[in-house]
Amino acid sequence: MAGHSKWANIKHRKGAQDKKRAKQFTRAIKEITVAVKEGGGPDPETNPSLRNAVQNAKGVNMPKDTIERAIKKASGADADNYETVTFEGYGPNGIAIFVECTTDNTNRTVASVRSIFSKNAGSLGTNGSLEFLFDKKGVFTLEKESIEKDLDELELELIEGGASKFEKEDEFLTVYTEFTDFGLMSSKLEELELEPKNSEVQRIPINTVELPVDDAIKILNLVEKFEDDDDVQNVYHNLEITDDLIEEMEKQED
Structure with missing residues (x-):
């Protein structure tokens, strides 16, 4: 797990670009929608899932009125119907990758995730194969x-x-x-x-795999391709995030 939180926080700090902000907002709105529909209604005081979703939306600097509109829409008859689906597979060098999605079209999501794996020397596995x-x-x-x-x-x-x-x-x-x-x-x-x-x-x-920096960068680029997909909420992997890797990725982002 070494370095994972540090890398996440670096990305969080640098995530102000318009593209990344729009993705963060989309993710936050989906989280709010699911929380309202599955967690117990539109009142954060009585719905812990929604309270948490609102907190996370504030964490990515979503405006208060946007949050309120998302809650109102999720409470209405025209609310989007999302379901949560997960995918498990391997990237290059046997790195395990776990993808969590929130989608209104499972067929589209399956095709997209499978395509990202196959185009980047990875393979989609069966659900449950990486749980351990x-x-x-x-x-x-x-x-x-x-x-x-x-x-x-x-x-x-x-x-x-x-x-x-x-x-x-x-x-x-x-x-x-x-x-x-x-x-x-x-x-x-x-x-x-x-x-x-x-x-x-x-x-x-539970355990991480350390790779040479050049190979590790390919994994993080693959992870970013998943994160750029509109249906993807979270991506997890067991690549060791070393200081050398963070230094190299920071150079590329500057």
Whole structure:
């Protein structure tokens, strides 16, 4: 898992380009829509899934009126009907890739995901074939500047809320919980009046595979192709994100 949160936070920081912002907004609106329809209605106070989706939408700087419109539309008769589908496969050098999608057209999504795998020296596997390579974890990203108390003191309080691991970067504190403690941590953060930049259940690789930088870049470029697809919500993989790889990718993005 080394480097995954750091790389995610670097991408988060650099994700202000119009294309990436539009994708983030689309993803957030889908999350809101699913939360309203499946999580228990349009009131964030009584719908924890929606409360979390709204939090994540704020985390990508979605305007308040856009969030409110998304909730209103999701509550109406003309709301989009989405379903969640997942795909598992391998990229070059045997790197495992898990793709989560939210779609209104499963046939289109299947064709698109299969095409991305096949055009990039990968292969689509059967569902369930990669489950043993990943653990579901709650992941909460806090901006350090929003934290007023001592970090060591805060960590002790968060352990009471189910925190099992912390990762500190320059601007962010990433908190991990067991999947079953996601709701407990959400409640703890509310109690402490801390609003995370992002909070979600992620698939964390149990073991990672380190590749030479040139080969690893091909994997991250493949991951980006998936992330650029409108139906894709999240992509997980077991590539080791090394400091050398981060340095090289930052050079390419500058």
